[in-house]
Each structure stands twice: as structure tokens, then as C-alpha cells.
Amino acid sequence: MLSVADNLLRLLNAMFLVICIGLNSALLNTQQGHNSRINYCMFTCVYCLLTDSFFGILANFFEFLSFPFILFTLDFLNFSFTFVAGTVLATGIRSHSCNNQSYLDRNKITQGSGNRCRESQALVAFFYFSMFIFLIKLAMSTISMIQNGAFSNTFTSRRRRRNGAAEVGVPSISQV
Numbered sequence: 001m002l003s004v005a006d007n008l009l010r011l012l013n014a015m016f017l018v019i020c021i022g023l024n025s026a027l028l029n030t031q032q033g034h035n036s037r038i039n040y041c042m043f044t045c046v047y048c049l050l051t052d053s054f055f056g057i058l059a060n061f062f063e064f065l066s067f068p069f070i071l072f073t074l075d076f077l078n079f080s081f082t083f084v085a086g087t088v089l090a091t092g093i094r095s096h097s098c099n100n101q102s103y104l105d106r107n108k109i110t111q112g113s114g115n116r117c118r119e120s121q122a123l124v125a126f127f128y129f130s131m132f133i134f135l136i137k138l139a140m141s142t143i144s145m146i147q148n149g150a151f152s153n154t155f156t157s158r159r160r161r162r163n164g165a166a167e168v169g170v171p172s173i174s175q176v
């Protein structure tokens with residue numbers, strides 16, 4: 001079972017990622033040709049939604065999915081993917097004014113449309129919001145892994161401490 005803070009962050013991040021999917025879909029729907037940056041951003045949205053929100057739902061019901069090592073790995077990958085997606089898109093649009101028609105015409109992502117420019121700028125912002133949530137969750141996963149070990153979950157770790165039984169998992173330096 002995951003903590004309440006972890007579940008709330010997953011819920012907030014799911015909302016951000018659904019907004020990202022909507023903005024990205026609008027960019028994909030109105031584009032001429034194809035742009036690998038926009039396609040990567042859509043991959044990132046779907047991957048992060050699957051491995052964060054849907055995995056979190058499963059981790060609440062199946063205890064073996066809530067190992068700190070698994071959560072740390074997925075949080076790190078999600079943090080990396082959202083950072084790269086936001087940075088790639090920000091580099092592609094170069095964050096100019098959406099009222100500058102010469103900029104809009106020369107940019108491959110905006111493709112001459114002020115609406116596409118605003119959508120891509122909003123998409124960058126939501127990717128960075130999501131990235132910061134993944135950074136917070138990464139810190140929480142790291143702390144959990146240090147306190148409880150890489151292959152024990154917080155519920156069984158708390159139960160062992162109450163019962164006075166020896167901890168199982170990765171040994172600490174005092175146990176060696």
C-alpha cells in the first residue's frame with residue numbers, strides 16, 4: 001500500500017498528464033507532415049500515465065508492486081522522460097511571442113499558427129509541472145528505499161518494527 005501523499009501526488013500528476021495528452025493531441029491533429037518531437041512528447045505522456053497512475057492503482061492492491069526499488073526506478077524514468085520532453089519541445093519552439101508572424105512561419109512546430117504556438121507553450125509548462133512532481137516522488141522513493149531497504153514495502157517494515165522481529169531485506173551497516 002502506498003502512502004497518502006504518494007497517492008495524492010499520483011492523482012495530481014495524472015491530471016497534468018491528461019492535460020498534456022489533450023494538448024499534444026491537438027498539436028498532432030493540426031500538424032502538416034510529422035514532427036518527431038511532438039511524437040516523443042505523446043509517447044512520454046502515455047508512458048508516464050501508465051507507469052505512474054495505473055501502476056500506482058495496482059501497487060495499492062498488490063503489495064509486491066510497492067517495493068521501493070520498483071517505485072524508485074519508475075519515478076526516475078518518468079522524471080527523465082518528462083524533463084527531456086519538456087526540454088526538447090521548449091528547444092523546438094524557442095519560446096518567442098506567438099504574435100510574431102515571421103517566427104510562427106519559420107518554426108516547424110508552430111507551423112504558422114498562433115494557436116499551435118500557445119498550445120505548445122502550455123504543453124511545455126505542464127511537462128515541467130509533471131517533472132517537478134516526479135522529482136518530489138523520486139525523493140520520497142529514495143527516502144523510503146534508504147529507510148526500509150530496496151525490496152521491502154513500508155507496511156511490512158512497520159509491522160516488523162512493532163513486533164520486534166528482525167528486518168529482512170538489504171542489511172544496514174550496523175547489521176553487517
